[in-house]
Amino acid sequence: xxxxxxxxxxxxxxxxxxxxxxxxxxxxxxxxxxxxxxxxxxxxxxxxxxxxxxxxxxxxxxxxxxxxxxxxxxxxxxxxxxxxxxxxxxxxxxxxxxxxxxxxxxxxxxxxxxxxxxxxxxxxxxxxxxxxxxxxxxxxxxxxxxxxxxxxxxxxxxxxxxxxxxxxxxxxxxxxxxxxxxxxxxxxxxxxxxxxxxxxxxxxxxxxxxxxxxxxxxxxxxxxxxxxxxxxxxxxxxxxxxxxxxxxxxxxxxxxxxxxxxxxxxxxxxxxxxxxxxxxxxxxxxxxxxxxxxxxxxxxxxxxxxxxxxxxxxxxxxxxxxxxxxxxxxxxxxxxxxxxxxxxxxxxxxxxxxxxxxxxxxxxxxxxxxxxxxxxxxxxxxxxxxxxxxxxxxxxxxxxxxxxxxxxxxxxxxxxxxxxxxxxxxxxxxxxxxxxxxxxxxxxxxxxxxxxxxxxxxxxxxxxxxxxxxxxxxxxxxxxxxxxxxxxxxxxxxxxxxxxxxxxxxxxxxxxxxxxxxxxxxxxxxxxxxxxxxxxxxxxxxxxxxxxxxxxxxxxxxxxxxxxx
RNA sequence: GGCCCGAUAGUAUAAGGGUAGUACGACAGAUUUUGGUUCUGUUUGUGGAGGUUCGAAUCCUUCUCGGGCUACCA
Numbered sequence: 001x002x003x004x005x006x007x008x009x010x011x012x013x014x015x016x017x018x019x020x021x022x023x024x025x026x027x028x029x030x031x032x033x034x035x036x037x038x039x040x041x042x043x044x045x046x047x048x049x050x051x052x053x054x055x056x057x058x059x060x061x062x063x064x065x066x067x068x069x070x071x072x073x074x075x076x077x078x079x080x081x082x083x084x085x086x087x088x089x090x091x092x093x094x095x096x097x098x099x100x101x102x103x104x105x106x107x108x109x110x111x112x113x114x115x116x117x118x119x120x121x122x123x124x125x126x127x128x129x130x131x132x133x134x135x136x137x138x139x140x141x142x143x144x145x146x147x148x149x150x151x152x153x154x155x156x157x158x159x160x161x162x163x164x165x166x167x168x169x170x171x172x173x174x175x176x177x178x179x180x181x182x183x184x185x186x187x188x189x190x191x192x193x194x195x196x197x198x199x200x201x202x203x204x205x206x207x208x209x210x211x212x213x214x215x216x217x218x219x220x221x222x223x224x225x226x227x228x229x230x231x232x233x234x235x236x237x238x239x240x241x242x243x244x245x246x247x248x249x250x251x252x253x254x255x256x257x258x259x260x261x262x263x264x265x266x267x268x269x270x271x272x273x274x275x276x277x278x279x280x281x282x283x284x285x286x287x288x289x290x291x292x293x294x295x296x297x298x299x300x301x302x303x304x305x306x307x308x309x310x311x312x313x314x315x316x317x318x319x320x321x322x323x324x325x326x327x328x329x330x331x332x333x334x335x336x337x338x339x340x341x342x343x344x345x346x347x348x349x350x351x352x353x354x355x356x357x358x359x360x361x362x363x364x365x366x367x368x369x370x371x372x373x374x375x376x377x378x379x380x381x382x383x384x385x386x387x388x389x390x391x392x393x394x395x396x397x398x399x400x401x402x403x404x405x406x407x408x409x410x411x412x413x414x415x416x417x418x419x420x421x422x423x424x425x426x427x428x429x430x431x432x433x434x435x436x437x438x439x440x441x442x443x444x445x446x447x448x449x450x451x452x453x454x455x456x457x458x459x460x461x462x463x464x465x466x467x468x469x470x471x472x473x474x475x476x477x478x479x480x481x482x483x484x485x486x487x488x489x490x491x492x493x494x495x496x497x498x499x500x501x502x503x504x505x506x507x508x509x510x511x512x513x514x515x516x517x518x519x520x521x522x523x524x525x526x527x528x529x530x531x532x533x534x535x536x537x538x539x540x541x542x543x544x545x546x547x548x549x550x551x552x553x554x555x556x557x558x559x560x561x562x563x564x565x
Numbered sequence: 566g567g568c569c570c571g572a573u574a575g576u577a578u579a580a581g582g583g584u585a586g587u588a589c590g591a592c593a594g595a596u597u598u599u600g601g602u603u604c605u606g607u608u609u610g611u612g613g614a615g616g617u618u619c620g621a622a623u624c625c626u627u628c629u630c631g632g633g634c635u636a637c638c639a
């Protein structure tokens with residue numbers, strides 16, 4: 001039966017799918033599968049959340065179940081509707097549809113009733129201690145905690161006090177409600193955890209209706225129970241909370257959701273903690289939550305990542321319980337794999353001062369519209385028109401005066417093909433007084449035109465180019481990894497000192513006119529700049545100056561070759 | 566000192582007592598009007614020690630290493 005109880009044999013199951021299939025086989029919950037994605041609306045979603053989203057929605061999909069979107073909004077001072085909106089947008093953009101949109105705050109009345117139930121059963125008490133006192137009495141992982149006098153309050157006294165907490169009779173911090181579990185438990189979570197605290201704060205949904213709010217530990221499991229969530233998936237750090245949740249389920253006799261923990265995603269060269277991401281934004285190290293260097297879903301979207309590529313990534317990294325650090329290269333593989341199939345190849349010369357190439361035997365004033373293939377991966381090839389003329393720009397890197405061995409590009413006396421156009425030969429190098437190369441004089445082979453080449457000459461290299469009189473100036477933002485070390489979180493130094501100073505460089509570029517048309521029409525926004533990488537049109541573009549973000553470079557075999565020497 | 570979890574190639578992830586696979590990466594070659602793509606091939610692994618068994622990555626013991634647990638955060 002392992003390998004797929006319902007026809008999914010073939011792809012191996014992760015350990016959560018195995019649990020789910022075992023539950024289905026055992027007839028648990030009548031075979032029903034209902035998951036939930038439970039973000040707190042206090043920040044933007046990142047790629048680690050994408051893993052969780054794909055897991056929860058994917059699981060429900062696979063087993064014919066449903067997934068709720070539930071906001072864990074139990075701490076009004078950190079939460080905001082801005083985050084609610086961005087989270088909903090990101091989940092939808094990733095391609096998922098939730099069955100219900102719920103909020104933990106929808107359940108405040110019922111959670112409050114659960115608290116009274118606990119009090120009535122003698123399983124919760126109001127504690128007047130300060131937070132320092134509570135911490136001190138809690139003990140440490142190696143020493144048991146101590147009880148205090150408040151623990152012995154009567155049910156009636158507790159009920160009265162708790163109701164007065166709710167009524168607003170006390171200031172913030174004056175009292176808390178605690179579950180009465182076991183102050184000596186080796187599991188710290190069971191040492192009479194606080195389940196309600198006083199916060200005279202405005203809530204983004206319930207307004208000023210409440211001045212007491214349940215703790216996460218007294219809201220999350222209850223919300224799962226209320227929604228009859230069958231499988232409650234969360235990250236490893238909540239594992240030690242599970243006995244507490246199970247205790248609540250038992251004492252309150254509510255629906256027993258099954259919590260399963262998995263390892264959170266870590267990615268090389270970035271940070272994943274919400275606190276750190278927030279700091280990067282607030283201190284201006286990046287330009288907002290959607291800065292293309294950020295591992296946020298909004299950032300990746302602006303970087304040019306597609307929903308399918310992120311889903312593919314989530315699929316490939318798998319689900320397990322061991323700590324992991326995924327190679328950023330895998331994410332890049334996923335987006336290249338997709339963009340290779342889908343994007344048009346266009347020509348863009350990314351140089352502040354590109355190299356001008358004058359084709360001396362090409363008639364002055366003459367211009368041709370060449371037909372160039374959009375994408376060799378297409379099943380049925382499509383073409384676009386690209387203007388060609390006597391003067392073209394090429395990249396400085398594509399010419400070397402004294403080339404090393406195996407340099408296939410242009411050099412004095414050498415020949416290359418201008419992509420989609422002609423084979424040219426470099427006849428002369430023109431320099432200014434300072435010795436800088438200002439121009440290349442070349443000659444072309446008229447019979448070598450792409451598609452009708454009768455020259456019989458084979459050249460090793462093909463380079464891209466843009467016709468000078470037709471070139472459109474653009475701004476190109478070259479993004480690289482945000483941090484210069486693999487695992488900033490594990491570094492002793494402050495993570496902000498580890499930011500890669502070259503994570504963004506802005507360059508001027510000259511692009512072919514078809515690119516501007518395509519981008520303006522909105523038909524496409526992702527492109528391959530031939531031989532350079534994948535780029536996406538940025539929202540900062542203006543009518544006369546497009547802006548492109550580099551999503552990812554192409555694999556660079558030449559750079560690799562050079563490294564060897 | 567305690568409790569909980571984990572450990573399979575460089576990185577991830579399969580193998581549920583019976584041939585250690587897969588992907589990414591790396592390396593080598595072929596193809597190529599992108600030094601891209603594609604194709605072919607190669608390399609690299611069960612943390613240590615015991616035990617159970619005809620047979621152990623898998624079960625048991627123990628050690629080592631890594632992570633988590635001491636917020637009125639989630």
